[in-house]
Amino acid sequence: MNDTSSVPDIVISRLPSYLQTLNQMAKEGWHTVSSKVLAERVGTTAAQIRKDLSFFGGFGKQGTGYSIYHLIEQxxxxxxxxxxxxxxxxxxxxxxxxxxxxxxxxxRGIEIAMLFDIDPKIVGTQIGSVVVRHVDTMESEIQKNNFKISIITVPAAVAQIIANRLVEAGIQAILNYAPVTLIVPGSVQLQNIDPVLQLQRTLYYLSDD
Amino acid sequence: MNDTSSVPDIVISRLPSYLQTLNQMAKEGWHTVSSKVLAERVGTTAAQIRKDLSFFGGFGKQGTGYSIYHLIEQxxxxxxxxxxxxxxxxxxxxxxxxxxxxxxxxxRGIEIAMLFDIDPKIVGTQIGSVVVRHVDTMESEIQKNNFKISIITVPAAVAQIIANRLVEAGIQAILNYAPVTLIVPGSVQLQNIDPVLQLQRTLYYLSDD
Structure with a gap:
């Protein structure tokens, strides 16, 4: 658990995209960057970036900008x-x-350790570097291996049941791909990925000529 | 193009999840709902929902709540x-x-009309209900069919080139799955889906015991 629990969620939610852009710039050969240039690349304002980073003490020197590697590390x-x-x-x-x-x-630092399914035709087959296990063994594997993170890619109709079982077994973060609004305790981090919802919010702006 | 261009983006971005929850409740047999109950299901506050809907004139009657079918339709x-x-x-x-x-x-109202790739081994094969076409025909198909929406699932290294070609050909909304920050004109709606970024923002809250 992080000490700086007073940092607003919205600030934390923006850090991964700062980091992604900084990694991209490092690959391109940049060593330092001003909040202005970083903001242009991220698609935000320099003031926003400075304000967000100030929660952690700030990392830039007036006039010289940020050291990219230092900022990535931090x-x-x-x-x-x-x-x-x-x-x-x-x-x-x-x-x-x-x-x-x-x-x-x-x-980017996340190892897919196990993959579970209920279909006997799929259980036992190799996908990437893992073998599909039966979902009945899910809880015991979570506890044995102290897994904290689960991705849900089951049909909508069973997603809530699976989420309940995951939370009960000790999962603390869920990335949900099922097109349904899951209910989880406040202590569990829930992120939803639904391509249809993300497209729907763009339709508002489209011209249909 | 919608008339109500004064509605903040953040309000628009929340409407699809309201709609998803309302559709779910309709399926469960609900006919009316208060902003309080809807808020609990969506995971927000009643005040937020009432404020968001007020941009469009509001749809509820004091004391009786919202008609679910009417709200879905609107x-x-x-x-x-x-x-x-x-x-x-x-x-x-x-x-x-x-x-x-x-x-x-x-x-949910989005038809995947065409699928493009550059790999000659894949071009011509059937996936779901569409046949994979060569990416060289992409621009002409966009213009011929007046497509406005594209999903990008190419490798990160070529995602910006593809985005440039899509925008040039007339695409107005992009859902980007490539793990890279794309640069597009302000008139183009860009939504990014990166499961790693979404997981990374949850790591902050995890205990590693």
Whole structure:
């Protein structure tokens, strides 16, 4: 658990995209960056970035900007990303399998440790680097391995039941792909990914000529 | 284009999840709902919901709450969801193929019309209800069919090039799955889906005991 529990959620939610942009700039050969340039790349304002980073003491010197590597290191520390986290996936359908094979997790510190499903035709098959396990063993594996993070890619109709079981077994963070609003205790971090909801909010702005 | 251009983006961004919850409640047999109950289901406050809906004139009567079907109908109209929108997917890898087969789009008014890739081994194959086309035909198909919406599921290294080509061809809304910060004109609606960024913002809150 992080000490700085007084930092607003909205500030924390913006740090991963700062970090992604800084990593991209480091790869491009940048060593320092002003809040103005960083803001342009992230798509926000310099004032917002300075204000967000000030919660952690600020990292820039007046006039010289931020050292990119230092800022990356500090942001990784703040976000508990200076270690590898294990995550499990529940639901080995099209999406669950695509996620299990997605290299972007391992590259950015998240190891997909196990994949669970209920379908006997899928259980036992190899997907990426993991073998699909039966969902009946889910709770015992979570407890044995002290897993904290789960991705849910089961059908909407069973997503809440799976979420309840995950929370009961000790999962603290859920990334939900099922197109349904899950109810979890306030102590559990819930993030929803629904491509349809994200497209719907853009339709408002489209011209239909 | 919608008339009510003075409505803040953040309000628009919340409407799809209100709509999703209302659809769920309608399926469960509810006919009316108070802002308090709706807020509990959505995970927000009653004041927030009343304030958001007030931008559109408000839809509830004091004491009786909202008519669920009326509210669904109005929200669909506001979000331009009273018609079917066509979308294309660029990149027929694991994720692109999973999305092309995902029933949730068609069920909620978005038709995946075409799927593009550059790999000659994939071009011409059938995925779900569409045949993969070569990306060289992308611009002409967009213009011929007046497509406005594209989903990007290509590797990070080529995502910006694809985004530039899509915008040039007339695409107005992009849902980007590539783990990279895309730069698009302000007139283009850009939504990013990156499961790693969404998980990273939860790590801050996890205990590592």
């Amino acid at each position: 942001l990784q520390k703040i976000l508990n990303m200076d270690r590898v986290w294990s995550a499990i996936i529940v639901g080995a359908g099209d999406l669950g399998r695509a996620l299990a094979r997605y290299q972007g997790f391992a590259q | 929200l669909q109209k506001i979000l331009n969801m009273d018609r079917v929108w066509s979308a294309i997917i660029v990149g027929a890898g694991d994720l692109g193929r999973a999305l092309a087969r995902y029933q949730g789009f068609a069920q």
